[in-house]
Amino acid sequence: NAGVMQNPRHLVRRRGQEARLRCSPMKGHSHVYWYRQLPEEGLKFMVYLQKENIIDESGMPKERFSAEFPKEGPSILRIQQVVRGDSAAYFCASSPPGGLEYTDTQYFGPGTRLTVL
Amino acid sequence: AQSVTQLGSHVSVSEGALVLLRCNYSSSVPPYLFWYVQYPNQGLQLLLKYTSAATLVKGINGFEAEFKKSETSFHLTKPSAHMSDAAEYFCAVTLGNQFYFGTGTSLTVIP
Numbered sequence: 001n002a003g004v005m006q007n008p009r010h011l012v013r014r015r016g017q018e019a020r021l022r023c024s025p026m027k028g029h030s031h032v033y034w035y036r037q038l039p040e041e042g043l044k045f046m047v048y049l050q051k052e053n054i055i056d057e058s059g060m061p062k063e064r065f066s067a068e069f070p071k072e073g074p075s076i077l078r079i080q081q082v083v084r085g086d087s088a089a090y091f092c093a094s095s096p097p098g099g100l101e102y103t104d105t106q107y108f109g110p111g112t113r114l115t116v117l
Numbered sequence: 118a119q120s121v122t123q124l125g126s127h128v129s130v131s132e133g134a135l136v137l138l139r140c141n142y143s144s145s146v147p148p149y150l151f152w153y154v155q156y157p158n159q160g161l162q163l164l165l166k167y168t169s170a171a172t173l174v175k176g177i178n179g180f181e182a183e184f185k186k187s188e189t190s191f192h193l194t195k196p197s198a199h200m201s202d203a204a205e206y207f208c209a210v211t212l213g214n215q216f217y218f219g220t221g222t223s224l225t226v227i228p
Contacts, residue, residue, distance in 0.1 A: 004160070033216070040126075042207055042218035043161070091160055106216065108153075108160035 002027065004094050004109035005074075012115045019079040019086070021112045025094030032075045033106055034067055037089040049075060082116045089113045121210050123219035131227045136195040138222045140182075140208035143189065150191045151209040152182055155221075161207065167191060178202070198226045 005024040013019050025032050030051055035043040045059040049069040060067065064082075069075040079086055090113075093106035124139040142148055149168050153161040165176025172184045178201075182193045191208060203226045208219040 006160075035216075035218075040220075042220040043216075044218070045216055093161075105151075105163055105166060108162070110158070110160045 004029075004092055004107050006090075006092050006109035006112050008112060009110060010113050010115070012117060013082050014117050015083055016081050019082050019114055019116075021077040021079075021090050021092075021114070022074045023077070023092030023094075023109060024074040025092075026096075026107055028096055029094035029107070030097045031095040032069050033093040033095075034075075034077050035091045035093065037091060037111070039088070043091060046077075079114075082114075084116045087114055087116045121208050121217050121219040123206075123208050123222050125222055126220065127223045127225070129225040129227055130198045132200055133197050136180075136193070136198045136202065136224065138193040138206050138208075138224065140191045140193065140219060141189050142191060142208075142210045144210060147186075148210045150182075150184060151211070151216075152176065152180070152191075152193050153207045153209060153218075155205040155207065157204075164193070164206075198224075200226050200228065202226055 004026055007022050032049045034046040036046055037043045047060050047067045048056040052071050064080045066078045089111045091111045092109045095106050120143050122141045130136055147169055151166045152164040154164050155161050164180050165174045165182055167174050167184045175181045180195045182191050184191050203224055205221045205223050207221050210217050
């Protein structure tokens with residue numbers, strides 16, 4: 001059973017470009033979470049999605065950031081018009097359906113390291 | 118509101134010595150608590166979790182943590198450090214709709 005997959009592992013963008021980060025949850029998992037880890041800091045929650053629904057986006061910046069988890073395919077975190085402050089590691093996690101939301105174990109992917117030049 | 122405080126951003130121990138990583142939480146209701154480990158350039162891996170059952174929780178790789186409500190603590194311990202334990206360790210609390218992570222403790226094991 002493959003774990004949580006994220007791609008690309010490393011992404012370099014120039015200021016003003018768009019960044020698209022992909023996350024494929026573990027097989028059978030329908031809950032996806034995105035986190036951002038800034039240098040020397042812990043993980044900060046961004047958004048929680050289920051298939052075709054955004055459940056909680058309270059951690060998402062109000063502008064330029066969006067996330068989706070379509071019926072088919074991976075979850076996408078999109079950052080438009082990137083700025084240097086967006087440089088960070090972005091982690092995706094998934095958890096199975098039927099568990100306690102937010103309290104069930106989350107399984108993390110290896111992360112995407114975004115560098116904005 | 119929930120939050121987690123990890124005391125000591127860097128901890129060094131000798132190989133074979135006791136590992137103690139500190140975590141204190143604040144929560145208005147009984148929390149669920151987690152410890153995760155992150156190896157370089159990898160994602161987080163669950164070590165153990167507390168979900169209001171036994172207060173002493175045993176995890177993988179010989180780690181354990183004890184939930185102490187009176188001290189609002191959930192410290193992570195391992196009796197004997199191994200070189201492979203060198204990594205970043207994160208404590209997390211969840212209740213309601215979010216995971217709150219501490220800022221992490223980097224563990225160095227000295228041969």
